[in-house]
Amino acid sequence: MTQGEELQSWLSRFLGQAGAVAGTVHLHADGGLRLAAAVNIPQKVQEIVAWVPNGKGMAGLALERGVPIQTCNLKEDNSGAVKPGAKAVNAQAAVAIPVRAGGVIVAVVGIAFAEEREIQGEELQRLEDAAATVVNVR
Numbered sequence: 001m002t003q004g005e006e007l008q009s010w011l012s013r014f015l016g017q018a019g020a021v022a023g024t025v026h027l028h029a030d031g032g033l034r035l036a037a038a039v040n041i042p043q044k045v046q047e048i049v050a051w052v053p054n055g056k057g058m059a060g061l062a063l064e065r066g067v068p069i070q071t072c073n074l075k076e077d078n079s080g081a082v083k084p085g086a087k088a089v090n091a092q093a094a095v096a097i098p099v100r101a102g103g104v105i106v107a108v109v110g111i112a113f114a115e116e117r118e119i120q121g122e123e124l125q126r127l128e129d130a131a132a133t134v135v136n137v138r
Contacts, residue, residue, distance in 0.1 A: 007037035058096040070095035
């Protein structure tokens with residue numbers, strides 16, 4: 001199995017365990033993020049987010065700030081963190097989670113849910129812990 005296939009399989013399991021409807025894995029490379037896996041993300045959106053610069057969109061902000069970036073509703077968010085392409089995803093609540101290895105961010109895992117809600121406290125910690133296992137896929 002190639003790394004891409006392994007990441008795709010990992011992402012499908014991660015989303016299923018979390019009860020999510022869509023997600024992405026971006027790997028940190030060359031000062032930004034390269035899309036490595038996607039589930040239920042429209043092809044056009046995948047093309048738009050194939051490369052994400054540091055600080056742009058939810059994933060880029062998670063990379064820049066080193067903390068999870070989230071929205072209660074992808075389609076109605078006006079914060080500037082959610083780019084127009086992300087609004088095409090058939091989901092509402094979403095979070096982009098930075099993943100570290102050796103203290104350095106190596107990936108950002110995006111996860112989206114069907115319903116509008118805030119992801120906080122223990123739920124956010126569980127998602128962060130589960131997202132961190134992506135570093136085992138190599």
